[in-house]
Amino acid sequence: NTGCSAKFNYKRLKESHLKHVIDTVLAMDTARNLRILLLGGKSETDLNERLREAAGDPRVITTPTTEGIRRGMHYIAACDACLTGDTFGLHAAIALKIPSVAFFTISCDAEIDMYDRGTIIRANVPCRPCWKPWCPDPICLDRIDLHALAEAVWRVLTNHTGMIP
Numbered sequence: 001n002t003g004c005s006a007k008f009n010y011k012r013l014k015e016s017h018l019k020h021v022i023d024t025v026l027a028m029d030t031a032r033n034l035r036i037l038l039l040g041g042k043s044e045t046d047l048n049e050r051l052r053e054a055a056g057d058p059r060v061i062t063t064p065t066t067e068g069i070r071r072g073m074h075y076i077a078a079c080d081a082c083l084t085g086d087t088f089g090l091h092a093a094i095a096l097k098i099p100s101v102a103f104f105t106i107s108c109d110a111e112i113d114m115y116d117r118g119t120i121i122r123a124n125v126p127c128r129p130c131w132k133p134w135c136p137d138p139i140c141l142d143r144i145d146l147h148a149l150a151e152a153v154w155r156v157l158t159n160h161t162g163m164i165p
Contacts, residue, residue: 022051127140
């Protein structure tokens with residue numbers, strides 16, 4: 001899930017970070033069985049298309065982003081695992097019992113229960129949690145361990161879905 005509310009834009013990974021995680025997870029899939037669905041709302045339409053094009057791999061698929069919350073939840077439900085920030089996508093995945101990897105840049109992970117179906121990766125910053133809608137130096141966006149995110153996605157896929165690497 002590439003999206004987040006415009007109100008808390010620092011919950012979103014940078015495009016280059018998303019690309020790195022996608023490329024890393026695809027490289028882990030030596031059997032080439034994995035499909036990556038790019039999820040999000042209307043504001044992620046162009047981003048998701050750029051990510052799909054940048055991947056240059058037919059295993060990366062954009063999902064419709066303009067069909068509303070109910071249809072968006074159907075796309076989340078179609079996933080074996082979900083990588084998302086602390087957004088509606090995370091809460092929907094938890095409600096749908098989709099194993100997830102959640103990254104927390106500015107928000108407070110202590111408020112989230114993954115119900116033993118996933119893991120949390122936190123930004124390594126002293127100012128987190130923070131609810132500022134604007135920051136002069138959003139270091140939290142660069143303090144997420146992207147390799148740890150990719151490894152966590154792979155671990156969640158293999159541990160929770162029985163997928164054979």
